[in-house]
Amino acid sequence: MRELIRIHEADDPRIAEFRSIRERDLTGRDSRFIAEGTVVLRMLIGAHCAGGDFAAEKLLLLENRVEGLAALLQELPGEVPVYVASQPVLDAIAGFHLHRGVLALGHRRRNPAPAQLIESLPAKALVVAAFGISNHDNVGAIFRNAAAFGADAVLLDETCCDPLYRKALRVSVGAVLAVPYFRAGSTAEILTTLAGAGFSIWGLSPAGAVEIREVPAADRMVLITGTEGEGLSPEVLARVNTARIAQAPGLDSLNAATATGIALYGMAMAQGRL
Known part of the structure; x- marks a missing residue:
C-alpha cells in the first residue's frame, strides 16, 4: 500500500x-x-x-x-x-x-529548441502556432483543441503567456503535458523556420483570401493565430496564406481559441486525420 x-x-x-x-x-x-x-x-x-x-x-x-x-x-x-x-x-x-x-x-525534464522540435515532426504534420496570446484560458483551450484534432505540436512565440501556468494547464485538461510544444523566439523566426521545413502556412484573418473549408490539403500544414484583440499583424499576413471562417452578417471575429478550434478541425479533415 x-x-x-x-x-x-x-x-x-x-x-x-x-x-x-x-x-x-x-x-x-x-x-x-x-x-x-x-x-x-x-x-x-x-x-x-x-x-x-x-x-x-x-x-x-x-x-x-x-x-x-x-x-x-x-x-x-x-x-x-x-x-x-x-x-x-x-x-x-x-x-x-x-x-x-x-x-x-x-x-x-526536456525543453526542445524551436528548430529541434520542428525538425523532429513527421513528414505528414499538422501544427498550431500562436503569436501574442496573453490570456491563459485561450492558451489552455488552444492546447485542448490541438489534442482533440490530432495536431503534432503547438508553437508559441516568446510573447505568449506560459502554458504551464496553473489555470492554462487546467483549461487544457492536461493537454499541455501531452502535445509537444515550445515557447520561444519571435514571430519572424518561427515563420522562417516553418517555411524552411516545407510547411504550408495559413494565417487566420476575417479578411482571409480563402474560406477555411477550401484550404487545400498538404502533407505539412500549420495554422497560425494572432493576438486576442488585433489578430495577426499585416506584416505576418503578407508572408503567409490567409484563411477566414464564414460568420453571420455583422460579425467579423471570434475568440482566438474558438477560431483556432474551428479552423484546426477543417485542416485536420483536409489531411484525413479525422
Whole structure:
C-alpha cells in the first residue's frame, strides 16, 4: 500500500511549493509548475511513467480524495512523495478553498529548441502556432483543441503567456503535458523556420483570401493565430496564406481559441486525420 505523509501545519517546509499558489504560481521557476485536479494529475503521472517531457516531484491531496485516487497513485513511482491534509490545513496552504483537493508539483525534464522540435515532426504534420496570446484560458483551450484534432505540436512565440501556468494547464485538461510544444523566439523566426521545413502556412484573418473549408490539403500544414484583440499583424499576413471562417452578417471575429478550434478541425479533415 502506498505510504502517505500527513501534513498537520500549513507552514510545514515539505510542502512549501504549494503555499499561496494563487498569488505565487511556480511558472517560470526552473521549469516547475503546479498541476491541479484529477485529470491533469493523470496526464502528469502518465508523462512521468512514460519517460516524457514532464515529471512529478510531489503530490498534496485532500485526505478524503485519497481513496478515489488509489489506482492512479499505484502508477506513481515510489520515490515521489504523497502528502495528505485535512480541508482546513489544505485551504490554509493554498490560500483559498481548494474544493478539488488535488495538487501536484511537476517539472519539465526536456525543453526542445524551436528548430529541434520542428525538425523532429513527421513528414505528414499538422501544427498550431500562436503569436501574442496573453490570456491563459485561450492558451489552455488552444492546447485542448490541438489534442482533440490530432495536431503534432503547438508553437508559441516568446510573447505568449506560459502554458504551464496553473489555470492554462487546467483549461487544457492536461493537454499541455501531452502535445509537444515550445515557447520561444519571435514571430519572424518561427515563420522562417516553418517555411524552411516545407510547411504550408495559413494565417487566420476575417479578411482571409480563402474560406477555411477550401484550404487545400498538404502533407505539412500549420495554422497560425494572432493576438486576442488585433489578430495577426499585416506584416505576418503578407508572408503567409490567409484563411477566414464564414460568420453571420455583422460579425467579423471570434475568440482566438474558438477560431483556432474551428479552423484546426477543417485542416485536420483536409489531411484525413479525422
